[in-house]
Amino acid sequence: MALRLGLAFLALAAGVLAQEGEQLCGGAPYWSSDYTCYDDSVLCPVSYGIPTFPCGGACYHREMYRCVAGTSLRLLPRAAGSFGLTVQGTVSYAHSQEVRACGGYLAFGAGARECTSCVPELAPKNCAAYQNKTVLQTDGKMGSDLPGHQYWYLNTTDGALMYTLGGEANGPDEIATAGKGVTIYQDGFFSYNGLPYWLACLRTLPGGTVGTGRAYRIYAPTPDNLAKTGCDQIKLVSYGVQFIDQGAFKYN
Numbered sequence: 001m002a003l004r005l006g007l008a009f010l011a012l013a014a015g016v017l018a019q020e021g022e023q024l025c026g027g028a029p030y031w032s033s034d035y036t037c038y039d040d041s042v043l044c045p046v047s048y049g050i051p052t053f054p055c056g057g058a059c060y061h062r063e064m065y066r067c068v069a070g071t072s073l074r075l076l077p078r079a080a081g082s083f084g085l086t087v088q089g090t091v092s093y094a095h096s097q098e099v100r101a102c103g104g105y106l107a108f109g110a111g112a113r114e115c116t117s118c119v120p121e122l123a124p125k126n127c128a129a130y131q132n133k134t135v136l137q138t139d140g141k142m143g144s145d146l147p148g149h150q151y152w153y154l155n156t157t158d159g160a161l162m163y164t165l166g167g168e169a170n171g172p173d174e175i176a177t178a179g180k181g182v183t184i185y186q187d188g189f190f191s192y193n194g195l196p197y198w199l200a201c202l203r204t205l206p207g208g209t210v211g212t213g214r215a216y217r218i219y220a221p222t223p224d225n226l227a228k229t230g231c232d233q234i235k236l237v238s239y240g241v242q243f244i245d246q247g248a249f250k251y252n
Contacts, residue, residue, distance in 0.1 A: 048197065048235045049088045049095060063188040063237055064196060079184040082137050082243035087200070089234040093216070094200060099236065101134040101142070101251040105217050106152065106161045107203070112215040118249035122147060127249065135247040140179030143247030150251055151178035154192075159220035161198070166250060181220070190236035192220045201231040 022029045025037035035043045036051045044052040044059035052059040055067035065073040085099035087108050097108040102115035114134055118127035124145050135143025142150035146166040153174045155162050164170045164178075183191045192198060200216040218236070219225045241247075 048233070049090055050235065050237075061189070061196070063235075064185055064191070076185040076188045079138050079186045079188075079238055079240065082135050082143050082241050082247070083184060083238040084133065084135055084241050084246070085190055085236050085238055087234050088237060089200070089232060091232050094232065094234050099134055099218070101163055103252070104162050104165055106134070106163060107215040107217045108200070109202075109216045110214055114248075115252040116248040116250060117252050123249045125244075130248050131246045132248045133241075133246045134251070135241055135243055137243065138179070138184055142251055143241075143243040144250050145247070146250040151175055153177045153179065154181055154220050159222045159225050161218040161220070163251060165252070184238050187239055188237065190238050195221050197221060197233045197235050199225050199228075199231040200234045201228075 023032055023037070024030075025035070025043050026041045028043065030037065030043055033046065035045055036053075037043055038054050042054045044054055046052070047061065050061060050063065052061055053067070055065075055073055056071040058073065060067065060073050064076060066076060068074050085106075087094045087097040087099060089095070093109060097112075099106050099108050100112045100114040102113045114132060116130070116132040118130060120127055123130075136152050137143055140151050140153070142152055142163050144150045144166070148166055148170060150164050150166045151170065151174060152161070152163040154160070154177060156173065156177065162174075164174050181193055183189075183194070185191065189196045190198075199219040199221055201219055203215055203217050218234075219231070221233070225231070
């Protein structure tokens, strides 16, 4: 009788854990949305929706470090060439979103568009060959073929992640600051001033409604921006691309 009661109690307890969404790691309860269990003994937190991994008694992001011999951490190499950006965060709107270029801003969300154009007489290849995806380059240029180039940069006034519209619209200050203050790790974090997170602030376009005209602009986590309300912290993750295959002639 005692054995049956004990089994019934364990079954009931397991049902409560399942109902609440908890799991066990070496006997310790945890939420799978907040932690990952390794070898039924080590818990590492999920940060901004990205799992971390154990190494030498610590937990680390594979998007910024690599684990050497299971005991020590080394920074990833810097990215080279062309890359795109995805967004990761704890809020649903930021889950694996692509960063897009439109109107001089790099943004994401339901209302974020990729605004591109092509002039056949000036393009070095057929306009149909461009995939018109948002591509950046590690030297501060955009992945465009527009004569005179386009550049991505941080606005010195408010820290917004922006890009030049090209030609005469390229201001000397924007070109001078192109790519500055940012570290891009190979298939890893797009990091500002050593910090692995950014701020996403909602902007509703004229006439926009929820799910249509809403876009989130991206801002550097400066002290002034961190003091603002109405923005969420996100992480930006780079991935390598072939500019010749995925870029644009011009980002508008």
